[in-house]
Amino acid sequence: MSERLSVLVLDDEPIVGRRLAPALAKVGCDVEVFEAPVPALKRIQEKEFQIVVTDIRMEDVDGIEVLEKVMALHPRTKVIMITGYATVEVAREALAKGAFDFIAKPFKPQELRDVIARAAESLGFKGIHETPVE
Amino acid sequence: MPMLFGDLFIHLTWANALALVLLGLVGGVISGFAGSGAAFIMTPGMMNLRVPGVVAVGSNMAHRFGNNMMGAKRHAGLGNVDKRLSILLLVTAVIGVQIAVWINSTLFKMGGGEGHEGGGGAMSNLYISLIFIGVLTFVGAFMLRDAVRPRDSKEGSGPSMKLANMLSRLPLPPYVRFPVADVRISLWLVLLLGLVVGFLDGTVAIGGFLGVPAMIYLFGVPTTVATGSELFMAMFGGAWGAISYAYQGFVDLRLSCLLLLGSLMGVYIGAYGTKVVKEVLVRLVASSIILLCVVSRAVAVPVYLRQLNFLHFSEGWEPWLKGVSTAILFAAGVGGAGLVLFYVVKATLERRKVHSTLLVRKAAADGRVS
């Protein structure tokens, strides 16, 4: 297992990033965590991440905009939306704009890992584990 | 002990007739309690009473045929039967049963280990035992895991839907909508499940034990509808199997009737048990019994292997192995049924004690404020 998956996690609640980073690192992801959209977008301009996980409801820039920017810059990147305020409308909008999947909070890390594993698979990426490696 | 008509039918004494009725009772209690599949104790139980495996399966199917009919009628009354699902499953289940009957009869006629006590069907006995062990280890372990696994208390206690969600995304048209179960499933998956369930039902008479969880976990069918639809299908599938086995000459109606005496009564008691015992405990008891049955059957496997000359050990061991196998099965069955009875009695007594309506009167003075 040489290659690791590059993942950017963006959520304005610090606890989310703090909990997700180790959970994703365990299955072979290199995780960068951001708590504000603006620096995250700047980082996305510098580097093409394979997977971006973003919250939808945030101050100043919302997750849908992040999605649009990512899709415009790196169409190959898989964007996974997470939100506690999911509605049918928002979910459909995100999917129409090219989001890979949509997860409603509260969720277990395993749910996100499953989606990431599927995203990695569709990127043709091997070496990601479905379950943590101790 | 002499056998009647070649090696097919055992000689009935008062003792083993009584044992069969008890076996039926234990199987019925557990079946009513765990929801389905009394066969997992009845088939090996009969084999331990020296009934050849094929005849055990055939007679068991004949006995269940009637039993299922009563169950299916009850579920249909409650609206738990998805007829479309049952009928589609049945289409391939009949084929599965037919394949199983053919394999079983052929193996039995091939014989193997002639001259040994327990019939000439060592090959067929071995085959049935192995399938039995394989399927029930899987089902038992799965149920045990489900029972023991700590649950996320906020998420409720529904069955896991991960597999069902994954399968529902598979692109396998055409899809069929099932009105009662309210799910949409690929036709191919339904037909495949029917085949597998039919085959297992025909081989060891425990198809329902896989069919119900498969419908719940793979298709996402609600539990009650899964049970009802499976029973409805099993009624026809079982009838077909029983008739086929009878055609091949492997049904001992005497055994079926004796089992029935105990099992119908047992089902009533077991079903009452589910109302008063915690669900986790139900699954725990059921899975433990299943796993013990597997162990019991596994202990008996070397006997058949020796009869087929695959394994060599002193003949003196054989009665020991058979004895241990019977003892484990007996302990599992009687222990499980006893436990259920114990809980039923305990719950009934406790219920008398609890004052069943608790009243809290409040001062009516403040009336209604919103």
Next chain:
Amino acid sequence: MPIVFVSGVPFGGGERLAKELARKLGYAFLDREEVVARANESGIPVGKLEVALVKKPAVQERMVRLRDRYLAVATATICEKAAAGNLVYYGRAGHHLLPGVGHVLRVRVVPEPARRLETVMERLRLPREKAEKFIRDVDEDIRAWVRFVHDVDMEDLQKYDLVINLEKLSLENAAAALCSIAELPDFRPTPASQAAMQERLLRARARIRLALDERTADADLTVRSSEGVLTITYVPRQAQLAPLIPDVLGDLPGCREIRCTMASTNILWIQEAFRPDSGTYREVNELARRWGAAVELLQYRAGGEEGEAVPVEVAPAAALKAGTGGVEDDLPEAAAGGADRSFERTLEALVQEGRSGGGHTVAGGRDRLVGAISRSVPYSLVVVDNLFLDKSPAARTRMTRELAMFLTDHVKAPILSTADLSSKLHLGRGEVLKAFAAGALVVLLYCAIFLRQEGLLNVLGGEAHKAAPWVASVLVALLAPVVSVLYGNLLASAMKWLKMD
């Protein structure tokens, strides 16, 4: 003044119409978003439900529980806001939250397709094709939502008072038209309809408290209420919860009394007049005792001709007359059963027995009756009898039968009349005879089988079988079901006789 429920699809102009209407009428405005936000705040993750509908997994028991909690929050939010004053609500099908509440104006807004598409393209910055797909998908999801959450078809126009098509009608004019309709006396609140709303509110609040308290969050509880009396039933295996329930509920405003009943199942008893000294009462009670069931009373008075929509005033008018002698409150009781208190006495008798599953009263058309039957309560039996008392006996029988048929389609439980009930309870002479006959036949069959083993086995697998294998098949096909049916009937009768069914 009424609660106006405006239902529509996203980007269809419904929300703007609702807001405009609220402004014109000077009513408060509430929308789905706020309800969802409140549910989220109280720890009910509605988003899970929404996403589940988009991803279309199989319906899970967990989702059903989530749905019931969301419904409780939505009901509570709307009732609280409406109690404070007049209200316009915009949502998907919110009027289904308050069945039986009369002062509700139900409006469906049909969008103008081209304008809707443009709005979506502009607001969501989507190209035409994607916008079209978005609209298709969202509409399909919302239809599925309404079907799952309210168990109705959103497109069923019988469920609305008014449909507004925005194709020709401008938003302003539509709002103006709605204004004058909302002020019609037909939609005015009556004491009865307000009491019905209070009842809904109380029930919803009780549900929320029970759902959010960690002690009771996982329990299978059913909540019912009538005139400020909350009845909670719990299953026997959760008996340890019983003393906690009043604690958890604390002092809900408007709650006069809490009754907790242990029940493995529920029996719904629908009649027009109840008497605690009637034979039916004894029979229902006996059955409940055997099954460990709670009995819920539903006093139903059919209003108007069957099938015909019933004017909302009918029930309240009756209630006003009957309610003048209200005992405890200033508010008249909801359409109580006239001057005699036999309904209350029956309920009281059930409470004494420890088998009360609550009781309430409904009047009006069949839909009202179905609306009053809770979907979240698993009934194992519905007893229907003694209805349409003002009709001639012959018509009464026919109409009761028709109503029972109608209920069969809506309630997932066997429906029985009193006559069937007694046959379910007691062993009739015919049944005893039948049981004896079955028993005798079983004995005969077993004797035949075991006394003639050789012959039977010969046919099943011996020489005779080789000659004609199909005889064995026929024998099995005939004997196995016959024996089990006979023996099964014998056992069922025996169980009934032992009062253990």
